[in-house]
Amino acid sequence: MDRADLAADVVRRLAHVTAALRHRQDSVFAELGLTPAAARALHELDPDRPSPARDLAERLGCDRSNVTALVDKLEQAGLVERRTDPADRRQKTLVVTGPGRGVRAGVVEVMSDSRLLAALSDEELRTLRDLVWKVSDDGCPEQCDTR
Template structure:
């Protein structure tokens, strides 16, 4: 172990602050991108999740880390705009699957493409640097294995 005092050393403090800056930028850009599609951040996040795969309301709440009752309203608003629809689950009639409409899929794709917040700043790093950044982030996030690209 190199740095012993991970709590107070000035190097660590600066890294923490820089990460805070990245986090703030990330959010600003995300909200801005969502706003361009007249969506709130939460609505954009839901649409992004559903564009990967339709989900039961309950699971959606788990992914969002919020109460199921909140999901009802978010889906209501997306449904009112024709971006999402509720489908019955053939296996369990209690369950409702939230799924994006065609327009919802298009919107999600457009949203994803416009998210340059994290991509653009990476342009200033060389490939080797991105590799080492990836490896450090993997360890910070706690990824076990993974291939070497």
């Protein structure tokens, strides 16, 4: 197998791993009553620090109008509330509710689920982490570094 074929095989396998992770996550999100987009939005909210919707839009890398629809869904489900910011009464902040904290914990758990990697030894896991880091470095902001 030449380098181009080898690289193509790796890309196909990475795509398969990504699809397997996404399928598992989407299934659990559906069980939690969330769309993948709503789950990601809830994941990005810090339950201990209310923040304006524009901050959430920035973290999600999307238009604020899209965030409004996501927050509407989360609010209708009782997971998030819009509250007036005591420091600036003209502004609303997003607050994760008590039930929202529980659902968010489930979202965080499934987004960190590593069962797919259970067959790897610690050494293999470190090697895979380092290799994935190496190939993702160009597309990932410095803040992604959790080593």
